[in-house]
Amino acid sequence: MKxxxxxxxxxxTLKQVYPDAHCALIYQNPFELLIATILSAQCTDIRVNxxxxxxxxxxxxxxxFANAELTEIERFIHSTGFFRNKALxxxxxxxxxxVKHGGQxxxxxxxxxxxxxxxxxxxSVVMGNAFxxxxxxxxxxxxSRLSQRLGLTQKxxxxxxxxxxxxxxxxxxxxxxxxxxxxxxxALCKARKPLCLECPLAVRCPSVAE
Numbered sequence: 001m002k003x004x005x006x007x008x009x010x011x012x013t014l015k016q017v018y019p020d021a022h023c024a025l026i027y028q029n030p031f032e033l034l035i036a037t038i039l040s041a042q043c044t045d046i047r048v049n050x051x052x053x054x055x056x057x058x059x060x061x062x063x064x065f066a067n068a069e070l071t072e073i074e075r076f077i078h079s080t081g082f083f084r085n086k087a088l089x090x091x092x093x094x095x096x097x098x099v100k101h102g103g104q105x106x107x108x109x110x111x112x113x114x115x116x117x118x119x120x121x122x123x124s125v126v127m128g129n130a131f132x133x134x135x136x137x138x139x140x141x142x143x144s145r146l147s148q149r150l151g152l153t154q155k156x157x158x159x160x161x162x163x164x165x166x167x168x169x170x171x172x173x174x175x176x177x178x179x180x181x182x183x184x185x186x187a188l189c190k191a192r193k194p195l196c197l198e199c200p201l202a203v204r205c206p207s208v209a210e
Contacts, residue, residue: 007152007168010201014180017200018187021179023129025049030105030130031097032056034112035065037122038089043080051080062103065094089117107131121158128175137165138178142185149189149207 014021024045027033032052039048055076059065065073073087080086093115097105105126106112112123121138128134139147139158143165147153153164169177188195196208 018183021183033130037125062094062097092116109135134174143181151206
């Protein structure tokens, strides 16, 4: 119960501190969010947002990606890193969307994770943000770090951390909570040097004295 109370307090406090917390990736539809999220692996959201306007202008839909030369996709996304693997994932997932789902990104976790290059985290991003149908709590490096520091979990693996957070956070906040944690991780609870003296969560954070 104590951990659940802590989670609720963290959630409500961060809502007040970051009332504009949102998905940092810029997108116009579920397909664009899917592609942007694939590109965001081992890459900053800022860099992805620099790449996607030209990418989506050249390849506006799954059909365009499916018919493209792989090397052309690679040129557009080169700066995001791991560009060959990402280009292949984008093209193959686009073809799967056309063949299996009539050209529309499926609103279904199992169908999404069946797509090339789409794991649970990417699928959860799309389900929660594009479809407003949260199926889990996205766990990235910020959320993992903050969840441990704030005493919400003792787990180390993302899948285990997600299970703990799903028990602690109301489902209606499963999509918002990661955005709040990411905003806070970037602003104050930084990896190497957290700014505890400025942090509104410090009064109930078990890691402040460390």
